[in-house]
Amino acid sequence: MDINKTMQDAFNKQIEAEFWSSNLYLAMAFWFRKEGWNGFASWLFKQADEEKEHALDMADYLITRGGVPEMSAIPAVKNDWNDPKEVFEAVLKHEQHVTDLINKLADVADAEKDRASQNFIDKYIDEQVEEEKNVRDILLLFKQMPQHAVAHIDRKVGERE
Ligand code: FEO
DSSP states (O other): OOOOHHHHHHHHHHHHHHHHHHHHHHHHHHHHHHHTOHHHHHHHHHHHHHHHHHHHHHHHHHHHTTOOOOOOOOOOOOOOOSSHHHHHHHHHHHHHHHHHHHHHHHHHHHHTTOHHHHHHHHHHHHHHHHHHHHHHHHHHHHHHGGGHHHHHHHHHHTTOO
16 A cells, blocks of 8 residues: 555655754764864764665655655754764754654554554664664763773773673
């Protein structure tokens, strides 16, 4: 059965959000490069690629279901931050917002009784749990920074087999 218009519109809104996320992470990566933080920049370039992949995957799903992916204008993103920790706090906040959007997309699939879309969206619900955790782990490293010697002992102790 072809995807219905309500579900298609909801997916197209999410595709726009995924491209916006990709642009936001690119802007963050550029900022890190400018400031000379190449490791952080590399992480964010990969994150930006992942968001674009999400958008393409959703567009592909729409086509598979007889729908039409529509490209819309992507609103501008922020381009400046004060320090690395502030950037990763913004990443976590943004991923929590994306989780909210994915949950709403799942609500539309439930309301439309679209089983195939429910199934498709499930992997993004799992993905968001993973993405939020990854950023929380980075923020934990910032939190432990004043105790980096203790963190070193922690890693050594953790090597026990
Ligand atoms: Fe496409 Fe980070 O969610």
